[in-house]
Ligand code: GDP
């Protein structure tokens with residue numbers, strides 16, 4: 314006890330240059346487009362969790378970029394994009410993504426993209442095992458993206474994984490590790506009576522990818538530490554969302570990583586004293602893709618209306634899998650929880666424009682479960698399945714808000730909706746988005762550290 318250590322005092326007095334941006338719901342909140350907006354005032358954008366289960370959409374001047382592994386800062390030519398140790402990387406898919414982005418005119422080089430040597434590699438055997446596990450679960454399946462995410466993290470925590478840094482080894486040695494890892498996963502497949510992979514054949518495309526990726530791989534934590542000491546500003550890009558977190562989500566209907574704010578520190582190897590701001594991004598309504606409880610899920614006309622037909626790229630169909638997303642009213646109980654477990658300093662609402670034209674809007678402010686009122690989600694999934702949302706009704710607005718850029722431009726009912734959400738979750742909301750394009754953002758106050766894109 315007593316005085317904090319000297320070193321902490323020094324750090325505390327220093328400019329705190331890290332912003333952590335997280336998804337406050339079940340993923341797909343619009344994180345990619347917000348990262349793209351905030352990247353204008355960052356030097357580095359760093360992804361810290363997940364793999365190509367993520368799909369982050371950024372729309373700029375009519376061009377739509379779909380990012381799965383590469384951070385959403387990549388559209389800014391003066392920003393360094395970092396892939397952290399908390400990620401799981403499919404090297405073949407990464408090379409493919411680099412190619413797609415290059416064809417769209419983006420410059421990608423080892424000066425602009427840095428891959429942690431400590432990220433884990435997803436192999437084709439992990440993908441096969443992901444599929445096998447889902448099949449075995451039948452109706453109880455998690456609804457994973459089938460990208461091999463769970464099996465890769467399982468090998469990581471089981472201390473049997475192979476890492477991106479292994480690509481720096483002698484080619485033969487890397488090939489041996491890769492084959493050995495796939496053979497081990499083959500054992501699991503065999504034990505379930507499932508088809509195994511020809512590990513040597515499957516390894517070839519990985520060796521080719523390693524040749525391309527080698528120059529991008531380095532120690533990211535040290536890179537970030539040096540950058541932070543030199544005064545660089547770092548934006549940490551969350552993937553997935555709070556309610557998909559392996560610890561804090563609705564387990565087992567979760568992903569296998571830590572998308573919450575704490576995951577940014579371990580998933581990049583940076584210390585908490587550099588963090589200034591934790592921004593939660595939430596959609597103005599709820600969506601979920603995959604299985605698991607969703608208390609405010611709707612069927613029928615309103616769900617269809619929120620989802621859209623699929624004709625627009627922003628309609629609610631998975632960026633990675635194309636699956637229709639489940640839709641419902643905004644679940645403030647879950648948001649309140651996300652504010653707590655992430656220690657959010659502020660919240661942002663996206664897709665406000667989609668609510669235009671609905672006569673009545675509803676906010677789930679609490680749940681009733683077995684006759685008891687809950688302000689936060691209950692401890693067990695079984696209780697959550699029985700949760701009956703208590704709704705507060707709010708008037709909608711009919712105006713097209715997609716051209717609004719200041720809070721004062723928004724209809725009164727829209728401002729009221731935003732203010733009520735902020736009040737119910739006990740977190741300020743200073744930004745909302747009103748369309749998918751980069752500049753379709755409405756800000757309450759112009760703060761210097763959230764500069765307009767340069
Ligand atoms: P992420 O995974 O959190 O980055 O989100 P996704 O990209 O998977 O899904 C969000 C979708 O909503 C994308 O198609 C975005 O282009 C779109 N989007 C984001 N913000 C807005 C908005 O304010 N209005 C509309 N209409 N679409 C938006």
Ligand code: IMO
Pocket residue numbers: 336339340341342366367368369455456457458459460461462463551552553554557566567568569602603604632
């Ligand atoms: P972004 O970053 C929405 C969901 C899957 C499934 C569960 C486990 O775009 O927000 P996994 O393949 O990770 O083992 O699947 O997690 N899921 C996502 N849902 N957005 C995502 O990423 C997701 N990443 C995983 O649908 O329910």
Ligand code: MG
Pocket residue numbers: 340341342367368369370632
């Ligand atoms: Mg997404």
